[in-house]
Amino acid sequence: MRRSMVARAEKAYDYDVVIIGAGVGGHGAAIHAVERGLKTAVMEGDVIGGTCVNRGCVPSKALLAASGRVREMRNAEHLRQLGITVDGAVNYDRQGIADHAENLATTIRGNLERSLVGLGVDILTGAAKIEDNHTVSYGAPGTVTGGRVTAKNIIIATGSTPFVPPGIEVDHKTVFTSDAGLKLDWVPEWVAIIGSGYIGLEFSDVYTALGSDVTFIEAMPNIMPGFDKEVAKMAERVLITPRNIDYVTNVLATKVTPGIPGEKPVTIELTDFKTKEVVDTMEVDAVLVATGRSPYTEGLNVENALNVELQRGFIPVNEKMQVMDKDGKVVEGMWCIGDANGKMMLAHAASAQGISAIENMMGHEHVLNHNSVPAACFTHPEVSFVGLTEEQARAKGEEEGFEVAVRKTSFKANSKALAEKEGDGMAKLIYNPATGEILGMWIFGLHAADLIHEASNAINTGATLNDLKFTVHAHPTLSEVIESLLRGSDGH
Numbered sequence: 088m089r090r091s092m093v094a095r096a097e098k099a100y101d102y103d104v105v106i107i108g109a110g111v112g113g114h115g116a117a118i119h120a121v122e123r124g125l126k127t128a129v130m131e132g133d134v135i136g137g138t139c140v141n142r143g144c145v146p147s148k149a150l151l152a153a154s155g156r157v158r159e160m161r162n163a164e165h166l167r168q169l170g171i172t173v174d175g176a177v178n179y180d181r182q183g184i185a186d187h188a189e190n191l192a193t194t195i196r197g198n199l200e201r202s203l204v205g206l207g208v209d210i211l212t213g214a215a216k217i218e219d220n221h222t223v224s225y226g227a228p229g230t231v232t233g234g235r236v237t238a239k240n241i242i243i244a245t246g247s248t249p250f251v252p253p254g255i256e257v258d259h260k261t262v263f264t265s266d267a268g269l270k271l272d273w274v275p276e277w278v279a280i281i282g283s284g285y286i287g288l289e290f291s292d293v294y295t296a297l298g299s300d301v302t303f304i305e306a307m308p309n310i311m312p313g314f315d316k317e318v319a320k321m322a323e324r325v326l327i328t329p330r331n332i333d334y335v336t337n338v339l340a341t342k343v344t345p346g347i348p349g350e351k352p353v354t355i356e357l358t359d360f361k362t363k364e365v366v367d368t369m370e371v372d373a374v375l376v377a378t379g380r381s382p383y384t385e386g387l388n389v390e391n392a393l394n395v396e397l398q399r400g401f402i403p404v405n406e407k408m409q410v411m412d413k414d415g416k417v418v419e420g421m422w423c424i425g426d427a428n429g430k431m432m433l434a435h436a437a438s439a440q441g442i443s444a445i446e447n448m449m450g451h452e453h454v455l456n457h458n459s460v461p462a463a464c465f466t467h468p469e470v471s472f473v474g475l476t477e478e479q480a481r482a483k484g485e486e487e488g489f490e491v492a493v494r495k496t497s498f499k500a501n502s503k504a505l506a507e508k509e510g511d512g513m514a515k516l517i518y519n520p521a522t523g524e525i526l527g528m529w530i531f532g533l534h535a536a537d538l539i540h541e542a543s544n545a546i547n548t549g550a551t552l553n554d555l556k557f558t559v560h561a562h563p564t565l566s567e568v569i570e571s572l573l574r575g576s577d578g579h
Contacts, residue, residue: 101236102128104448105223107215107387108244110137112425112437114199116242119442121206123449128236129203130225132214136196137246138426139434142266145195146188147289148465150271153184154296155467168508179297185271211236215245217392220420240420240448243387243402243410244441247380247426254356255281255376258345261353262374265290273348275299275373279355281340283310285464287377288326292466295330302371303334306360310334315476318515318529325511325531326466338366343374382427393418401429406454408444422448436460459547463536468512471539474527474546480517483526492520496571498532502563509533516542516552516572523551528572534565541569 103125106113113129114136120127134141159165160177203210213225213233223241226233249264251257259267261275265286274297280287283303288311291301303310310327311319327334335357342356352370359366382400389395389402389410396403396413402423403411410421422444425437439455446453463471475483477493484491498504498512512532518525528542545555556573560566 100221100239102126102209102238104128104240104242104445105130105211105236105238106242106244106441107217107223108137108246108425108427109135109199109203109210110244110246110425110437111139111434112246112441113137113242113244114203115438116244116424116441116445117203117208118206119445121208123445125445125449127207128209128211128238130211130213130215130223132212132225132227134196135200135203135210136192138248140195140199141192142269144434146192146269147265147293149188149191150184150269150293151289151465151467153179153187154293158292158296158467165508181271181274181297184297188269188271214386216386217241217243217388219392220418238420240422242441242444243384243389243421243423243427244425244437245383245387245427246437247432248383249376250379250381251376252281252340252378254341255343255374256345257376260345261348261372262343262345262376264376268375273373275348275371277302277371278373278375279304279340279353279369279371280375280377281343282306282377282379283334284313284377284379285462287375288464288466288470290375290377291330291332292326295332296467300331301333302369303332304338304340304355304357305334305336306339308337310336313476314470315472315515315527315529316478318470318472318513318531321511321513322466322470322531325468335367337361340374341365343376346372348372380426380432382429384427393421398429402427404428404430407447407452408440408455409447431457431460433460433462456547459543461536461539461543463539465536468509468532469535470529470531471535472527472529473539473543474525475517476527476529477515477517480526484519489519489521491517491526493517494572494575496568496575498565498568500571501565501568503565503567504533506563507533512568514538514568514572518552523553525550525552530568532565532568538565538569541566 104120104127106129109129109131117127117129157179216224222237224235277300279302281304283305337360338357340355341358344354346353353374355369357367394412404423408422410418410423424440426432443453443455458474461473480491494516496514499510515529517527525545560570
């Protein structure tokens with residue numbers, strides 16, 4: 088193997104870089120590779136845009152936008168406070184909403200493909216199989232189309248698929264993952280959502296806005312696990328309690344049997360998380376499985392071709408996104424970004440990792456600060472964060488010997504939020520008072536996903552609290568929520 092690597096280093100390759108997967112991560116890497124003057128190809132076995140564009144974050148935002156309008160127009164009390172009265176029922180066209188999501192995905196997919204072609208990126212169609220660290224074959228199974236190409240560098244950007252726990256039978260109609268849920272083929276009267284993370288919360292927002300009852304089934308002791316506990320508590324008060332939502336915690340859905348819409352319910356066997364004893368059975372109209380995602384690395388042949396040992400399906404990488412073999416050595420010319428490496432399963436993180444990988448293969452050392460990558464849940468109102476929760480920060484402070492301080496502010500103190508009658512919200516800053524280092528920020532409220540980037544940029548650049556406190560924010564804007572945090576006093 089070592090001799091073949093040396094030999095290949097002396098020959099001309101078909102490409103400087105071949106990217107396996109044309110999702111958001113692969114697209115970002117390809118664009119940056121072209122900017123760096125690299126001859127580039129992307130290899131896609133499904134559709135341009137990957138999960139995010141076709142079955143994830145893009146169409147889900149279309150559903151949330153449409154259903155959010157329905158919720159807003161049906162909220163007579165909120166409208167009354169603004170001096171508005173809506174006479175008559177507010178109705179919606181289910182198929183029209185579904186078409187909006189599909190049309191958006193189609194538009195964005197077309198834009199991505201045109202941008203690649205316009206930059207001279209070759210698009211190779213077919214499923215990839217890695218033959219060695221400089222060779223990839225591709226094609227559709229059972230066909231003669233496809234071929235084999237060589238590249239100085241290969242980036243794996245194959246993304247992920249919905250994870251379905253054992254015992255859950257998916258029929259894609261009454262029991263489905265987010266992939267099928269985004270098609271909005273029907274609106275069940277009662278839908279159980281297994282998992283109360285970001286995907287589950289966003290779908291609960293859509294379904295309740297359109298008239299469904301929702302029950303969360305959560306294995307952890309609390310709903311919204313992974314959220315800052317204080318923010319999760321407020322989010323529960325606003326996003327869960329007033330809506331047709333209930334939940335059970337500390338239980339697993341160990342057996343789910345599909346039903347027939349309008350004729351036969353879906354049955355769910357609930358098992359205690361600790362004792363593993365069956366504690367209850369539920370019957371609902373539909374079940375959405377929102378239990379996370381699994382890396383899509385099957386069939387790549389990395390184990391045989393590269394001496395790589397997958398870790399729960401993920402491809403191990405170092406901080407430069409270089410693939411590591413089972414002996415802990417860098418596999419020359421091999422890189423992996425996005426969901427397939429498991430470092431941070433977010434579309435924009437994949438794109439950032441792709442840019443980082445290109446920089447490193449060009450000899451420009453770069454390490455992405457994953458703590459600076461923001462995340463958001465696009466409920467109404469939104470949840471966003473960057474960095475650590477308060478619990479994580481205090482644990483880190485205790486371990487490393489520094490104090491942790493917290494500042495909080497309410498949207499009720501913000502003029503723009505009050506003008507919108509959207510005062511339900513809070514922002515929370517977590518920092519080291521000795522150095523001013525920002526450890527994390529959490530925001531729950533109107534346009535939280537847009538507001539978080541000030542903290543994200545600060546963490547990325549190393550800007551301290553003192554550096555930021557003199558920043559001027561336009562008045563009256565929601566951005567003054569951040570200004571209140573930066574200039575406020577501890578604990579307020």
